[in-house]
Amino acid sequence: MTALRAHRGALLHFLGDPGAGGDASRFEYFEDGVLLLEGSRVARAGSAEAVLRELPRDVPIEDHAGGLIVPGFVDAHTHYSQTDVIASAGRHLLHWLEHYTFPQECRFEDAAHATEVAGFFLDELLRQGTTTALVFGTVHRASVDAFFTVAQRRRLRMAAGKVLMDRHCPGHLQDTAETGIADSEALIGAWHGRDRLAYAITPRFAITSSDEQLAAAGVLARRHPEVLIQTHVAENREEVEWARRLFPRDRSYLDVYDRHGLLREGAVYAHCIHLDADDRAKLAASGATAAFCPTSNLFLGSGLFDLAAADRAGHAVALATDVGAGTSFSMLATMAEAYKVAQLQGQVLSPVRAFYFATLAGARALRMDDAIGNFAPGKEADFIVLDEGGVPLVKRRLAAAKTLEERLLVFMMLGDERNVRATYVLGERIAP
Numbered sequence: 001m002t003a004l005r006a007h008r009g010a011l012l013h014f015l016g017d018p019g020a021g022g023d024a025s026r027f028e029y030f031e032d033g034v035l036l037l038e039g040s041r042v043a044r045a046g047s048a049e050a051v052l053r054e055l056p057r058d059v060p061i062e063d064h065a066g067g068l069i070v071p072g073f074v075d076a077h078t079h080y081s082q083t084d085v086i087a088s089a090g091r092h093l094l095h096w097l098e099h100y101t102f103p104q105e106c107r108f109e110d111a112a113h114a115t116e117v118a119g120f121f122l123d124e125l126l127r128q129g130t131t132t133a134l135v136f137g138t139v140h141r142a143s144v145d146a147f148f149t150v151a152q153r154r155r156l157r158m159a160a161g162k163v164l165m166d167r168h169c170p171g172h173l174q175d176t177a178e179t180g181i182a183d184s185e186a187l188i189g190a191w192h193g194r195d196r197l198a199y200a201i202t203p204r205f206a207i208t209s210s211d212e213q214l215a216a217a218g219v220l221a222r223r224h225p226e227v228l229i230q231t232h233v234a235e236n237r238e239e240v241e242w243a244r245r246l247f248p249r250d251r252s253y254l255d256v257y258d259r260h261g262l263l264r265e266g267a268v269y270a271h272c273i274h275l276d277a278d279d280r281a282k283l284a285a286s287g288a289t290a291a292f293c294p295t296s297n298l299f300l301g302s303g304l305f306d307l308a309a310a311d312r313a314g315h316a317v318a319l320a321t322d323v324g325a326g327t328s329f330s331m332l333a334t335m336a337e338a339y340k341v342a343q344l345q346g347q348v349l350s351p352v353r354a355f356y357f358a359t360l361a362g363a364r365a366l367r368m369d370d371a372i373g374n375f376a377p378g379k380e381a382d383f384i385v386l387d388e389g390g391v392p393l394v395k396r397r398l399a400a401a402k403t404l405e406e407r408l409l410v411f412m413m414l415g416d417e418r419n420v421r422a423t424y425v426l427g428e429r430i431a432p
């Protein structure tokens, strides 16, 4: 029998979306809880009293007194290749791509460079408590091989894909409809389902893909219903207008993807800011997820994600950093900015729901919720411990927080990597 190990502390995880009202039946919280592991998997989560009563005496117990155990964060949209352009002063999306992002992405043809950046990026994710992410590579096949190689060595559950981009970008960053699909197909064969890795078909956005390339991506998606899809939509008004001019026959920007069979469960659409009610209804019916990227949307002045409209339509939402237009690797900081984006529109994002978006919602978006996202028995034991982290203000404010909601709000508003006491992957502590 595999060895049992117990982790004791306050414990929070989600069974479903607590919704705008913070429905308490959708999460479990134990002030004094135990996460019991059997090897690399969750055996049980519950109150310390209930779990410890039934445990053999010799089971080792790690005491996280003062800490809050939650599932590892899931970042539903980010770009590892943009690690080095974070905090670059782009005026707006299209300017930012041209002046910062595209020049940087040229370097990922070089496997050594890609490997070095992937290592730094994953270290940073783990320091911030993010154990799973859906990640853009660049147009280069080598960028994705490098990323998956590094992620596999660390036994991480990660998803990534090679960017498809055959127009409206520098020539040396272009593939073609044929080479883009051939490279994607090869990467699916090499990596999808290998250990904990998943592939995502990755058209950058409709503007940089010809109709021919999007059609080919749709064919590939039909051939591989098991893989994920990731792209961007309706981020910035100028971009939306450009898409309208490029695809005059389509009713909307989102419809361009839908026409090519790219709107489905397991598809993650970053931004989804400038959508109408028809788009939202279509998103809901498809089972695709909108990735809410608040720090990026504020940084580039793109607009405000409308969470209330998403709820009315009933489409799935997950939370994402969108590094490097996003200004932080931290999902805590991302939750804080999501909260403020809601506030600016007279909406409410409850702290419990923010934590849902950063954990189980992300796992669902990536169709990984059978493996990660909460502490249901049998799940892979990727989890983190949050605490005051030696930060005087956080310590002082937490001491005054009486309820779970207050405590979570302190973590998301004031927290950063100093408050991630430990990150565990498959039951093993790997950071800090």
Ligand SMILES: [Zn+2]
Pocket (backbone or CB within 6 Å): 077, 078, 079, 232, 270, 322
């Ligand atoms: Zn992005």
